[in-house]
Structures are given as C-alpha cells and as structure tokens.
Amino acid sequence: MGEGGGRNRGQRRGSRMTPGPLPDVGDGKDKEKVTKTEQGGDSTFDVNRGTDPETGGIKPGVVRRRETVSEKMTDYLANPTLVNTAQRPAVPATLYSPVHVLSFLSFLLSLALVGTAVYWKDGTAIVAVGAISVASSVIGYASWWQPMLMNRSHTNQVPRGDVVIRTREGAFVLIRCTEEVARELYSGTEECMYYVSEKSYPAYMGIGTVLLMISVVLLGNCNWNSQVFIGASYITLNGLYWAMGLLPRENFWDMSRYKCVDVTPEDAKNAHTTTNPEDQREGAKSYTRTLWYAIRETGKTAWVERSGAAPGTKQWREWLREAHRAARKKQRNWPSVQRKDEIMKSSLAEDRDGIDSDAETDVEVVDMAEQHAPLLEVQPRTMSGRLDASSF
Structure with missing residues (x-):
C-alpha cells in the first residue's frame, strides 16, 4: 500500500511538471487566454501566440506574474498615486450675469x-x-x-x-x-x-x-x-x-470655487511708492527694491534668472546670490539697492583698472547692453544686413 501510494505521488508530481496539451482553439481566429496556476502565483499567456513556456517551447512574448493584493497595497502606501477620473472643472457664469x-x-x-x-x-x-x-x-x-x-x-x-x-x-x-x-x-x-x-x-x-x-x-x-x-x-x-x-x-463669472486672501506683509506693501523720503536708496521706489521684495517673500532666486527678470551678468548674479542668502536668513531689511550700487561700482572700477594696465593686450570688451532687463533676444542678420525672413 505504501508502495502504491508512493507511485501515485510520483505520478502526480510528473503530471504537474509535464502538463498535457493545450485545449483546442479551433481555427485560430478566436482569441483565448489560458491561465496556469503555480505555487508562486498565476501566469497568463495567449495560446494563439505560441506554446506553453513551461513545456520548454517558444515563449509567447513577456509572461508577467499578476500582482498580489499585498504587493498592490505596498506600492500604494509607498507612492499613493491614483488616476484622477473626475471631470475637468468649469467656471460657470453667475446667475445675475x-x-x-x-x-x-x-x-x-x-x-x-x-x-x-x-x-x-x-x-x-x-x-x-x-x-x-x-x-x-x-x-x-x-x-x-x-x-x-x-x-x-x-x-x-x-x-x-x-x-x-x-x-x-x-x-x-x-x-x-x-x-x-x-x-x-x-x-x-x-x-x-x-x-x-x-x-x-x-x-x-x-x-x-x-x-x-x-x-x-x-x-x-x-x-x-x-x-x-x-x-x-x-x-x-x-x-x-x-x-x-x-x-x-x-x-460675469462665478469664481466662488476659489478663495482669495491678501497675505501681503506690511513691509512689502506700497512697493510702488516712496516709503521713506529721507532714504534716497531703500526708501525710494525702484525696480531693484521691488525685485528684492519678491525674492524676500519667495526665498528663491532661480525664477529670476529663468524669467529674465534680472540681467544675466556676473554683477547681477552676485547680487542674486547675496539676495538669496539674505532671504534664507530672514534679513528683511537687507539693503538691496545699496548692495546693487556697490557691486556695480566695484565691477566698473575693476574693468577700468584692467583696461588701463593691459592697454596693449587684447581685453574683453564690456557690453553695457547686457546690464538691461528683461533679457531680449535679437534676431540675427544676414550678410546683406537684412532680416532673414525664413527665421520667422
């Protein structure tokens, strides 16, 4: 009896390792998928694409194991990303438009x-x-x-x-x-x-x-x-x-879905006016002071360079680095206009000294046009001096 039981167990193992032929799918026009169940999970393949990969035949493309519930929950907890199936919002007209x-x-x-x-x-x-x-x-x-x-x-x-x-x-x-x-x-x-x-x-x-x-x-x-x-x-x-x-x-439009609250700090208001007549630098309205106010509130300067809000020269890059450090350190009274003037004066002095000392050598010509903001892209000219129409 024990020998017969062992024989039966061997047959069961053999039948599991060498599965029988796949079911007949007719003339091949009807698509059919057969699912094989193992201890490690489920694998799905298309019988019309080839033979069963477990029998040693040609693999029918990529065979992927189905994700278990545990794996799906783990992926969701690690990165909770779901497809947003909601309809796109619309701004309706007001009732008494x-x-x-x-x-x-x-x-x-x-x-x-x-x-x-x-x-x-x-x-x-x-x-x-x-x-x-x-x-x-x-x-x-x-x-x-x-x-x-x-x-x-x-x-x-x-x-x-x-x-x-x-x-x-x-x-x-x-x-x-x-x-x-x-x-x-x-x-x-x-x-x-x-x-x-x-x-x-x-x-x-x-x-x-x-x-x-x-x-x-x-x-x-x-x-x-x-x-x-x-x-x-x-x-x-x-x-x-x-x-x-x-x-x-x-x-005309019903904007009740949005809530707008003015969170402008007191020291950032009235940037378009003269706040201190006695201070001709920090108290007077200027583009540099307004730019510093924006950097102070955002704490970032990358958007300034990307948008062309300031010239891309080494002097302005140095000023932006100092403004970024002051914004990160919460120095709200940082003298932005004064530092800009000092950096520009020191840079001009260095350029003047370099030209005087190297009068007979080739020196880099300082282009004052790059000191202007915002940055402008000038279309190149052709050899005849006219604009190339093909570039538009």
Whole structure:
C-alpha cells in the first residue's frame, strides 16, 4: 500500500511538471487566454501566440506574474498615486450675469413687440419679430460654450504651485496656491467646450442666417408704427450690449470655487511708492527694491534668472546670490539697492583698472547692453544686413 501510494505521488508530481496539451482553439481566429496556476502565483499567456513556456517551447512574448493584493497595497502606501477620473472643472457664469439679464430683457422686449404688432393688426411684423427671435436663439445655441480648466491626471503628492507674475510696469505678483489651482488658472491651457459639434455648427449658422435675411425683408413691409418701434427697440438693445463690454469681468463669472486672501506683509506693501523720503536708496521706489521684495517673500532666486527678470551678468548674479542668502536668513531689511550700487561700482572700477594696465593686450570688451532687463533676444542678420525672413 505504501508502495502504491508512493507511485501515485510520483505520478502526480510528473503530471504537474509535464502538463498535457493545450485545449483546442479551433481555427485560430478566436482569441483565448489560458491561465496556469503555480505555487508562486498565476501566469497568463495567449495560446494563439505560441506554446506553453513551461513545456520548454517558444515563449509567447513577456509572461508577467499578476500582482498580489499585498504587493498592490505596498506600492500604494509607498507612492499613493491614483488616476484622477473626475471631470475637468468649469467656471460657470453667475446667475445675475449681465449676459443673463440682457437675455431676459431681450425676451421681454420680443413679447412686447409681438403684443404691439397684434394690437396694430400687423401680421408681417409678427412674423418678422418671430423670425428674428428664432434666428437669435439658433445662433446663440450654436455658439454656446463654457471654459474648461486643466486638472491633474494623478492624485499623488506634489510641491506647492506658487506662481510669480511680472507685469509690464515692473510689478511682481506672488500667488501662493496649490498645484491644482495653479494648473487651472495659470499654467494650464485654456480651452472651451462647445455644446454643438463642429459638423453641426455650420448648419445652425446657416439656418440662423436664412431666418435673419427673411426677417429683414419682412421688416421692410411692416407698418410705419411697427418699423419705428422695432428699430428703436433693437438700437437700444445693441447699445446695452455695447455697454456690457465695459463692465468688469468679475461680474460675469462665478469664481466662488476659489478663495482669495491678501497675505501681503506690511513691509512689502506700497512697493510702488516712496516709503521713506529721507532714504534716497531703500526708501525710494525702484525696480531693484521691488525685485528684492519678491525674492524676500519667495526665498528663491532661480525664477529670476529663468524669467529674465534680472540681467544675466556676473554683477547681477552676485547680487542674486547675496539676495538669496539674505532671504534664507530672514534679513528683511537687507539693503538691496545699496548692495546693487556697490557691486556695480566695484565691477566698473575693476574693468577700468584692467583696461588701463593691459592697454596693449587684447581685453574683453564690456557690453553695457547686457546690464538691461528683461533679457531680449535679437534676431540675427544676414550678410546683406537684412532680416532673414525664413527665421520667422
């Protein structure tokens, strides 16, 4: 009995080491996957790509072992990254937006025009006003859109998304925000989602154009009273739409999803004015002082060199190194303008001494144009002195 049991165990081991032939898959058109189970895990391969790799045949591509639940949990705890399946956010229009208000007034005006045309028994005016209203609705629906904001594709932890904006007037605006807000409002691309597809848009616009032409022809055959009333109404309505463009943009969009708080320190406010008339350097308004204020709040200087906010000369690089050290040490009263003047004077003195002592040798010519900010890229000229059109 023991011998028979040993024989049976050997057969079981042998049958496990040399599996039988794979199941018939027919004519090979139907895709089928066979899963072999081992003690070390599961392996999946496609029977249409080759033979079983365990039988010593040709490997059907890459055979990967399935991840266990323990391995998945370990990977997630080490780097908790999940795919963000949420829809891209959109900034809607406010409920009492000027566009909504004028649209409602236009609807009431159309009802008033139809009512007066009925009172005057002017059927042509009724059809004309109806055609204009339908044309406006069709064209408005074809142009209906909403702005779509960019969002992050994964939910892993990332650094903050602080943004520094330099205006044309030389001002610096520092926005402290998360990466999500920075991508939605500043670094992400601006896209619009239209409710009408590109193929349907020309059809809607064509229908609206035809209705508009029909209404224009009909308006020429209305009664005099209807023509005056309709003309005055639409002239007034167009004037209101023109005046709507003069209103600030915050009256149109609902920005309640964002919370804006002014966190500017007291010693960084009024950087565009003279804070101390007695101090002609640090108390007077200047671009250098404003740049130091921005560096002091950010604690970084790499963004200055990358954005071209300061010239890329050795003098300014030295000033940026000192400004970075002062910002890291929390020296808020660091004399930025004074240090800039001292560095520039010492550099000019060194260059002058070098030129006087090496008058007969070749010396590097100092280009004063590189002292200007921001950095400008000048297009190269051709041999004839004209701009190369192919470079544009």
